[in-house]
Amino acid sequence: MNFEKNNTTLLDQVIRSTSNKYFFNDLPENKFLYQKSIHEAANAVVNHLESRDTPFTGVSVEAIAEKFEKIFLDNESSLTLNETLEELKELYLNDAVNFHHNKYVAHLNCPVLTPALAAEVIISAINTSMDTWDQSIGGTFIELKLINWTLDHMGYPADADGIFTSGGTQSNLMGLLLARDQFIKTNYSIDPKMQGLPAEASKFRIFCSDVSHFSLKKNASLLGLGQNAIVPVAVDNHFRMDMSALEQAIEIEKAKGNIPIAVVGTAGTTDMGAIDPLTEIAAMAQQYGLWFHVDAAYGGGLLLSDKHKHKLKGLELSDSATIDYHKTYFQPVSSSAFFMRHKKYIDHIKYHADYLNSKEQEDEGIPNMVKKSIQTTRRFDALKLWLTLRVMGRRRLGQYIDDIIQLAQDTAMLLRTSGDFEVLNQPGISAILFRYQPFQKGQALSEEQLSRLNAYIRKAMFNEGEAVIASTKVNGSVYLKFTLLNPLTSVQDMEEIIHIIKKHGQEFFRNN
Ligand SMILES: Cc1ncc(COP(=O)(O)O)c(C=O)c1O
CATH class of the missing domain: 3.40.640.10 (Type I PLP-dependent aspartate aminotransferase-like (Major domain))
Known part of the structure; x- marks a missing residue:
């Protein structure tokens, strides 16, 4: 019993002697570790930016859940921050949804600006x-x-x-x-x-x-x-x-x-x-x-x-x-x-x-x-x-707003002129509700078929990850939704997204 107690004390001492350096304060070793840690975290983000060219990977819930089964938070950690960041790639970053991507046009979650990200570094360190x-x-x-x-x-x-x-x-x-x-x-x-x-x-x-x-x-x-x-x-x-x-x-x-x-x-x-x-x-x-x-x-x-x-x-x-x-x-x-x-x-x-x-x-x-x-x-x-x-400056941000509103108007026009889409709204800001509704063998589809078709398209696109769009219901029928918040998304990006929608729409007819 005594031995165990002594052992615990020794372990406690080792843990104590190594972990003080992690406090954010002005001691030389702590300052050094702070800068190094922020640098490593920023590197992990940049590596993530370079590692994937799609807004999503299409990973399944089961695949992610399985990775977490192997993590035991009570285990004594011997990982460095860099090693933990490597692990984080597997658990989170590799499959994170990239809201900055030109083809992320789903929810009201915008791409963010670097001055704000620099502010985050200060906000959390000073911890006001x-x-x-x-x-x-x-x-x-x-x-x-x-x-x-x-x-x-x-x-x-x-x-x-x-x-x-x-x-x-x-x-x-x-x-x-x-x-x-x-x-x-x-x-x-x-x-x-x-x-x-x-x-x-x-x-x-x-x-x-x-x-x-x-x-x-x-x-x-x-x-x-x-x-x-x-x-x-x-x-x-x-x-x-x-x-x-x-x-x-x-x-x-x-x-x-x-x-x-x-x-x-x-x-x-x-x-x-x-x-x-x-x-x-x-x-x-x-x-x-x-x-x-x-x-x-x-x-x-x-x-x-x-x-x-x-x-x-x-x-x-x-x-x-x-x-x-x-x-x-x-x-x-x-x-x-x-x-x-x-x-x-x-x-x-x-x-x-x-x-x-x-x-x-x-x-x-x-x-x-x-x-x-x-x-x-x-x-x-x-x-x-x-x-x-x-x-x-405010004006630059204002121009971004002008750009996304213009993009929404151009995209609504693209959908309307393509002939295969019903567009529900003229975008007041930058959201467009629409659905794919091609004629099949010269016949219009029923509401029920249209709902199944559009729900299939959204899911197939999410599972593929090349472009991410949203869906919602209007009077019980499924509609697709673009929320355009990225001023760097171009009309060509939107043409490509519309092409992907049609591709999955055609796939639905082949599979059903
Ligand atoms: C019109 C409107 N009001 C309120 C909210 C809620 O905002 P938050 O998600 O920041 O709580 C949303 C979110 O999308 C919204 O679209």
Whole structure:
């Protein structure tokens, strides 16, 4: 027994003596190891870039799962970082989806810019947490400057405010949370922050188009309102919220005894990139006394473009808004922000913790960002957009937005003129919904056959990996989707992707 105990102690000592060098600090050996490690990691990424010329390998779930069965995390490690990076190639990098690839045109995940990647190196090493001034210092001012820059472009009043968040889902949650609590505070004699929800909360109703993002439903349930609180409103031929349908939906809910509290306009729907009529929605929100939130997670990038910014007209009239920099500002995940028209709305979530942001500190004017966030410890994501803007400038980013919108219009035209495709939308931003629908032996295919054909194409393309596209359902039928976020993707790339789609389509007919 004693021997075992001594042995353990010896092992402990060996582990202890070797592992201190891994702490990031100013000791010579640690500094050296830090630089070497970053260099090795960057090399692994560059080697990965050079190792494959497709967006995906088509690897199966089973093949990846099997590799993980051999990994035991409790084993004493004797691997160097370089050896671990070699292992990582097998486990992750070799089969990672390459969002930077010209033929990755599937989800709202953009190619990223190198100033932002350089920022990631600094963010993680310095490890600033953005909750309080005493942990962030200049970081707080960088974030505030970017928030104010975005607010200016949005056209919000001087009294507006905002905060970086983990993504559009969290930003939308904040929008609905403020809508709910502002409504309660104004209409009931209770303070929702202290006393929770009134009995009538189960009757609260929030209106959004029936093609808006699912996070609204999820957030309504998280907020104790239930998913039934979300009332889907019909869209017009361009997948934009139909204003008469909105008015009708509000009236119907009122007649049922329910209580309309908010309307959400989407500036860039996930599947179609449709932009709701924001100015008209704002007017209706005012008429019915509703909070107006704009989900511009996708469309927020249009603010960068002198040519397309006008499409967001009406955003400036909203009470709150969501913008994802990790969608159309070419930033790595996560980079998103929530904006509110008036600073006073922060009171709904503000909390003073004596150890972090005491009331006394606030009275002294110390800018503790934690009061505006639903997170406490929070990454310094703002630095990525900061370095990007300082190195590249807003106009260059705006030109990228112009380029992807142009590419989407050219691609929609390509699909339409090819004759074998149904194109569902004229791209408002850069998403195109379509399906392959050739005549077979002179006959049109049934809805069921078309769904099977298009589902087959998407799966076959994913399994092959030469180009990655997405799919979704419209009225129960499967459609294919291009989300174009890469300004370096050319019309020729899109022609090649369309060729691949047709190739797999023909294969479907041969196999079925
Ligand atoms: C319109 C819209 N809103 C919100 C979200 C959610 O954003 P996130 O994935 O950053 O949480 C998305 C995601 O695609 C979206 O398309």
